[in-house]
Amino acid sequence: MRRSTPQRIVPVARQGKSTPDAIGLDIGYGDVKLVTPDNRVSYPSLVAPIESRAQVAEDDADIVTINGTRYLVGDGVLSHGQRLKDHEGLDEWWESDAYRALVTRAQASIPRDSHVVVCIPARAFSSDAVARVRRVLQGALDVQAVEVIAQGTAAAMGHYLRTGRQPETGETTGVIDVGSRTTEVIGLDGRRPVYPRTTGLLFGLARVWEVVASHAGNELNRMVDPREVALAVRQKRSLRTRGRIFPIESLLTMVQAAANAIARDLIAGIERVWPPEFPETVLLAGGGAYYLADRLKEWRPDLEVLPHPEWANALGCFLYVRVRLGLPARWPIQDEAVMETAPAAAGDGDRFDTGNA
Numbered sequence: 190m191r192r193s194t195p196q197r198i199v200p201v202a203r204q205g206k207s208t209p210d211a212i213g214l215d216i217g218y219g220d221v222k223l224v225t226p227d228n229r230v231s232y233p234s235l236v237a238p239i240e241s242r243a244q245v246a247e248d249d250a251d252i253v254t255i256n257g258t259r260y261l262v263g264d265g266v267l268s269h270g271q272r273l274k275d276h277e278g279l280d281e282w283w284e285s286d287a288y289r290a291l292v293t294r295a296q297a298s299i300p301r302d303s304h305v306v307v308c309i310p311a312r313a314f315s316s317d318a319v320a321r322v323r324r325v326l327q328g329a330l331d332v333q334a335v336e337v338i339a340q341g342t343a344a345a346m347g348h349y350l351r352t353g354r355q356p357e358t359g360e361t362t363g364v365i366d367v368g369s370r371t372t373e374v375i376g377l378d379g380r381r382p383v384y385p386r387t388t389g390l391l392f393g394l395a396r397v398w399e400v401v402a403s404h405a406g407n408e409l410n411r412m413v414d415p416r417e418v419a420l421a422v423r424q425k426r427s428l429r430t431r432g433r434i435f436p437i438e439s440l441l442t443m444v445q446a447a448a449n450a451i452a453r454d455l456i457a458g459i460e461r462v463w464p465p466e467f468p469e470t471v472l473l474a475g476g477g478a479y480y481l482a483d484r485l486k487e488w489r490p491d492l493e494v495l496p497h498p499e500w501a502n503a504l505g506c507f508l509y510v511r512v513r514l515g516l517p518a519r520w521p522i523q524d525e526a527v528m529e530t531a532p533a534a535a536g537d538g539d540r541f542d543t544g545n546a
Contacts, residue, residue, distance in 0.1 A: 208514055209333045210303040213507025214295065215340070215500075218282075219369025219394065219419065219476065221291050222500055223298055224507040224521055229500065230298045234369075235266035235416060236287040253293040255286045262294040264425060267416055283309070283322045292329045302333045304514060306506035311339040311373045312389020336510070340502050341366040341373030342382060344474040347505025348495055350518040356380060361468035365459065365485065365492075366502065367477025369393045369419075372455060374462050386467060390458045392451075394419070394477050400447040405435055418444070445480060452484035474501035 213224040216234070223230040239252070239259050251263050282288050299305065309322055319337040326335045338346075341364045349355050356362055358379035363386070366373035370393045376386025398415035406413040409430040421428040421437070422444055428435040471492045473482060478498035486492050495501045508518045 208516065210300045211507055211510040211514055211516065212299055212303045212305040212332070213343075213503045213505070213510065214305055214307040215343070215503035215506065216288065216291055216295075216307060216309075217340075217368050217502075218371065220499075221295060222503040223295055224500070224503045225298065225300070225303075226521065228298065229503075229521070230295070232263040232294065233266070233416065233420065234287075234291055235263060236290045237261050237266045250297045251294065253290050255289045255293065258286065260286070260290040262290050264420065267414060267420070267426075283318070283325055289325060289329060292326055296330050299330055299332065301331045303330075304334045304336075304510050305330065305332050306336045306338060306343075306510040306513075308338050308340045308343040308502045308506055310368075310371050310389050311341050311375060311387060312371060312391075314339045336513075338506065338509070339373070339375070339382075340368070341375035341387075341474070342377075343503075343505035343509070344495060344501035345375060345377060345472060345505070347501060347508050348472055350505070350508040350512060351496075351520050353518075356470075360470075362470045362472065363463060363468035364472045364474060367393060367455070367473075367475040367481055369395050369476070372458070372475070372477070374459055376463065376468060386463055388462050390455070392455055392458060394480070396451050397444055397447045397480065400450075401440065401443045404443055405440065409433070409435060448477075448480035449484055452481055455481065456485070456488050474498045 210226060215222040218234055220231055220233050237260065239261050251261055251265060253260050253262060305326060307322065307326060309318060322337050323335045326332070344366055345362055345364045356377070356379050358381075360379055361383075362377040364373065364375035364377070366375070370391070372390040372392045374386075374388050374390060376383040395415060398418045401418045402413040402415040405418065405428060409428070411430050413428065417426075417428055418440070420426045421435070421440055424437065427437075428440060471489050473485060473492055473494045476499040478494050482492070482494050497504065504521070507521060512518050
């Protein structure tokens with residue numbers, strides 16, 4: 190990762206009479222999350238090749254063609270059979286057919302000529318990675334522009350744009366973004382990433398799903414795919430065998446116990462990056478926030494869990510591109526229980542280093 194010059198968030202030059210739609214896109218190792226002005230779309234990052242239409246009963250929107258091969262994308266993959274390997278070579282994932290399939294599946298929800306901002310893991314962020322990801326998205330989507338920023342940084346940016354308060358130089362913020370395969374540990378001084386305090390850890394919720402899948406498999410007397418656990422926890426499908434359903438209460442208890450057990454490893458990894466006095470503000474994002482927040486708050490009582498943490502990066506991308514298009518940073522989720530303050534637009538002179546290479 191290399192340090193970049195802070196970018197001014199100012200309106201981009203418009204092509205045509207109308208303003209493009211703002212799209213925030215987070216293609217994670219666990220799920221794809223997409224935010225548009227009117228909708229939020231999410232589906233698991235699961236991809237499997239199919240040989241004929243008769244083999245699947247999924248909606249056509251879940252079937253895409255990449256390099257002449259048809260793929261099934263999303264929830265139906267686990268019941269279909271063999272899927273593509275889980276993200277071997279994480280740093281080159283966006284060159285894979287699996288990544289292209291996930292991007293192509295998103296096309297059904299992205300209007301033509303949109304302006305898309307997508308985020309990728311901080312541990313793999315570089316000018317070369319940015320160019321490759323942009324090339325893949327521009328090849329798969331009929332959009333006007335694509336920008337790429339780092340995960341974690343996007344979550345912080347969304348937080349400050351949502352609240353309307355931009356941090357000053359010398360004010361330090363840390364983001365812990367716990368995803369499926371990686372955890373982004375982001376250190377910011379004002380609006381600038383501090384790269385000695387910024388890294389990506391090969392640590393995520395997949396560890397929890399693997400531990401629970403092993404225990405659940407013993408209970409059910411069959412092999413349990415870790416992704417089955419993830420979907421069952423979200424109550425998208427039951428974990429079952431021969432008509433027997435694994436109780437969701439027992440499953441959630443096992444998940445929380447596994448998360449508590451690995452929290453120590455996560456904290457140790459963060460402490461190798463952040464010294465005791467850093468940072469002043471700690472933000473927690475990612476799907477792992479639901480299971481790790483209590484343990485992390487024992488370590489850092491001042492830790493703040495971002496609203497809708499699993500959506501924090503996609504929402505940050507969405508708010509950023511709205512400001513880039515000269516639009517107010519309007520929060521797209523109407524949830525009074527979570528949203529305690531009204532979103533505010535950033536001024537034209539505000540700066541934030543997106544990490545864009």
